[in-house]
Amino acid sequence: MNKYVIEASGLTKRYGTSTVVDHISFDVASGEIFGVLGPNGAGKTTTILMLLGLCDISEGKVRVLDHDPVREPLAVKRRVGYLPDSVGFYDHLSAADNLHYTARLIGIALGEREKRIEAALARVRLEDVADKRVATFSRGMRQRLGLAEIIMKDVQVAILDEPTNGLDPQASVEFLELIRSLKSAGVTILLSSHLLDRVQNVCDRVALFNAGKIALMGTVAELGSQVLGGGFAVEVEAEQGPHLALRLGAIPGVRGVEEPAEGHFRLLCDRDVRPEAAAEVVAAGARLKRLAFDQPSLETIYTRYFQSVKPGEARHAA
Amino acid sequence: MRREGSPWRGLGVVVLKELSDHLTSARMRVLEWLVVLTALAAVYAAITQVRNVTAEDPFLFLRLFTTSRDPLPSFVSFLGFLVPLMAIGLGFDAVNGEHNHRTLSRILSQPIYRDALLFGKFLAGLATLSISLIALWLLVIGLGLIMLGVPPGGEEMARAMIFLLVTIAYAGVWLALAMLFSVVFRSPATAALVTLGLWLFLTVIWPALAPGIAEAFLPADNQALLVTGAQMLARLSPSTLFGETVLALLDPSTRTLGPVYLSQLQGAVMGAPLPLGESVLIAWPQIVGLVAATIILFVAGYVAFQRQEVRA
Numbered sequence: 001m002n003k004y005v006i007e008a009s010g011l012t013k014r015y016g017t018s019t020v021v022d023h024i025s026f027d028v029a030s031g032e033i034f035g036v037l038g039p040n041g042a043g044k045t046t047t048i049l050m051l052l053g054l055c056d057i058s059e060g061k062v063r064v065l066d067h068d069p070v071r072e073p074l075a076v077k078r079r080v081g082y083l084p085d086s087v088g089f090y091d092h093l094s095a096a097d098n099l100h101y102t103a104r105l106i107g108i109a110l111g112e113r114e115k116r117i118e119a120a121l122a123r124v125r126l127e128d129v130a131d132k133r134v135a136t137f138s139r140g141m142r143q144r145l146g147l148a149e150i151i152m153k154d155v156q157v158a159i160l161d162e163p164t165n166g167l168d169p170q171a172s173v174e175f176l177e178l179i180r181s182l183k184s185a186g187v188t189i190l191l192s193s194h195l196l197d198r199v200q201n202v203c204d205r206v207a208l209f210n211a212g213k214i215a216l217m218g219t220v221a222e223l224g225s226q227v228l229g230g231g232f233a234v235e236v237e238a239e240q241g242p243h244l245a246l247r248l249g250a251i252p253g254v255r256g257v258e259e260p261a262e263g264h265f266r267l268l269c270d271r272d273v274r275p276e277a278a279a280e281v282v283a284a285g286a287r288l289k290r291l292a293f294d295q296p297s298l299e300t301i302y303t304r305y306f307q308s309v310k311p312g313e314a315r316h317a318a
Numbered sequence: 319m320r321r322e323g324s325p326w327r328g329l330g331v332v333v334l335k336e337l338s339d340h341l342t343s344a345r346m347r348v349l350e351w352l353v354v355l356t357a358l359a360a361v362y363a364a365i366t367q368v369r370n371v372t373a374e375d376p377f378l379f380l381r382l383f384t385t386s387r388d389p390l391p392s393f394v395s396f397l398g399f400l401v402p403l404m405a406i407g408l409g410f411d412a413v414n415g416e417h418n419h420r421t422l423s424r425i426l427s428q429p430i431y432r433d434a435l436l437f438g439k440f441l442a443g444l445a446t447l448s449i450s451l452i453a454l455w456l457l458v459i460g461l462g463l464i465m466l467g468v469p470p471g472g473e474e475m476a477r478a479m480i481f482l483l484v485t486i487a488y489a490g491v492w493l494a495l496a497m498l499f500s501v502v503f504r505s506p507a508t509a510a511l512v513t514l515g516l517w518l519f520l521t522v523i524w525p526a527l528a529p530g531i532a533e534a535f536l537p538a539d540n541q542a543l544l545v546t547g548a549q550m551l552a553r554l555s556p557s558t559l560f561g562e563t564v565l566a567l568l569d570p571s572t573r574t575l576g577p578v579y580l581s582q583l584q585g586a587v588m589g590a591p592l593p594l595g596e597s598v599l600i601a602w603p604q605i606v607g608l609v610a611a612t613i614i615l616f617v618a619g620y621v622a623f624q625r626q627e628v629r630a
């Protein structure tokens with residue numbers, strides 16, 4: 001079995017003279033949540049459509065679960081679930097009937113349909129409205145129904161386009177929780193979003209898109225250390241001890257120390273150095289008042305990256 | 319490049335779903351009532367007329383379809399008008415509706431080809447139209463039986479049956495046209511308007527325009543050529559083809575659909591009915607034309623749909 005479930009190399013899409021996706025290459029490993037992130041118009045949806053064989057490829061190669069989406073679209077679509085950006089359902093049918101239609105298209109055996117649909121609706125907590133017409137559903141409910149369809153389909157890979165788009169923060173958090181549970185069920189997930197911070201916590205790895213190219217790719221920590229010079233930040237507040245800044249700076253893994261205020265230190269580091277920092281403070285004879293740990297924000301990484309690289313010079317970082 | 323798997327995978331599922339949508343939709347019910355009421359009015363008028371005038375007509379039953387009584391047009395004229403309306407009503411939002419409800423990309427991400435979706439929608443539309451037309455046809459025959467009190471002959475039934483099939487083919491043309499525009503235009507309102515406009519043009523304006531166009535482009539001194547040319551142009555309209563086919567089928571004394579040549583009249587008794595086979599033969603090019611038009615329009619829609627972006 002191949003380690004990667006999605007492999008794209010030199011993937012390109014042109015509309016006339018404009019290149020919308022420009023020679024991008026990435027791999028998605030089995031079981032991970034891969035985030036395709038970037039502003040609107042960066043080419044995320046186009047990339048996803050090419051993965052599914054729903055849009056022609058101008059150049060490059062893609063393999064999804066070792067199948068070619070262009071030549072073997074049915075094999076790919078049988079094993080991959082897709083939640084389109086602002087998904088729609090047949091408004092005059094009930095939630096369950098909508099899923100029944102899809103189940104018949106997929107070819108799920110008659111005896112199994114009812115059971116799988118019920119289980120899927122229960123997983124996304126729509127079992128109470130299974131017989132209600134979708135016309136009455138909110139945006140969040142439709143989104144969850146789309147996820148139920150993927151769960152019912154029992155896929156190996158789920159591709160979710162802007163899954164939290166248009167959801168309020170609460171619904172957004174709940175939906176990401178559902179996505180996590182899908183991952184723990186063994187599904188590989190590729191999700192796209194233009195809201196970097198909202199999804200950064202669920203993604204194992206991310207690819208930051210900009211104008212059809214992948215500007216940066218890797219784990220959030222990797223990107224942080226690459227762009228900000230330190231992946232993590234540890235905040236230390238202590239009553240002044242001798243040479244505290246120097247001692248903190250000497251901890252292995254710390255790349256720099258800032259002292260924004262008296263007795264307030266900010267360590268930029270490659271890993272979580274809280275235990276060592278606490279030990280140093282105590283060893284220096286100072287009293288530790290606060291110790292905090294910050295993931296770098298993707299938004300910051302993204303903005304900082306494009307401040308440092310002039311447009312057009314964006315290079316593949318990973 | 320060979321595609322893997324059958325292009326018709328899922329076809330039956332799509333047909334059943336679309337059919338059930340059509341049969342339960344309010345739109346379809348309104349259209350059906352419109353057709354049934356107007357058509358029955360026409361047949362009723364025809365029956366009273368036929369009872370008064372022709373006592374001994376071997377094709378009394380066929381007269382039900384073709385006889386008009388002022389101010390109502392005949393049953394076939396009604397059908398020629400209303401069948402396109404029904405077909406357009408079923409097809410104008412077939413594909414753009416899926417786009418606008420954002421269901422298209424979700425459905426096409428299931429393991430089926432686009433072929434199955436489009437063809438399934440067409441078959442379901444045609445099946446819906448067939449069901450309505452067959453019901454209507456049975457209603458007319460039943461009404462005739464009751465009110466005329468004589469059973470139709472075997473040949474009459476055969477002619478009426480072929481007429482039914484031709485009407486379904488005629489409906490297919492407009493359905494395919496409406497579906498083509500439902501692919502081309504993203505807005506259902508635009509698609510409906512353009513299809514209805516084209517229908518009005520082809521049905522009402524084009525046949526009237528054809529002689530003028532023939533005169534403009536053909537030598538004026540050859541009368542026969544002018545007439546033939548005008549007729550050929552008029553036949554570009556499915557309505558003309560349908561009208562001519564109906565004429566040949568339901569009026570057995572029709573000997574030719576083109577200009578009458580003396581050679582065709584030799585040995586012919588004026589007004590004597592032709593056997594069924596020969597009537598069909600006369601209208602054969604028109605029948606083939608209707609079926610071919612359906613296929614061409616469907617294929618055009620198919621090609622457009624295959625090249626279309628799925629994203630909303």
Ligand SMILES: Nc1ncnc2c1ncn2[C@@H]1O[C@H](COP(=O)(O)OP(=O)(O)O)[C@@H](O)[C@H]1O
Pocket residue numbers: 015020038039040041042043044045046047627
């Ligand atoms: N059919 C099309 N013809 C021309 N340009 C298109 C077409 N579809 C999308 N684009 C362009 O491709 C770019 C990327 O679009 P998309 O992949 O939807 O971005 P994202 O999903 O990242 O917001 C956009 O600039 C858009 O204008």
Ligand SMILES: [Mg+2]
Pocket residue numbers: 041044045046085161162
């Ligand atoms: Mg998008």
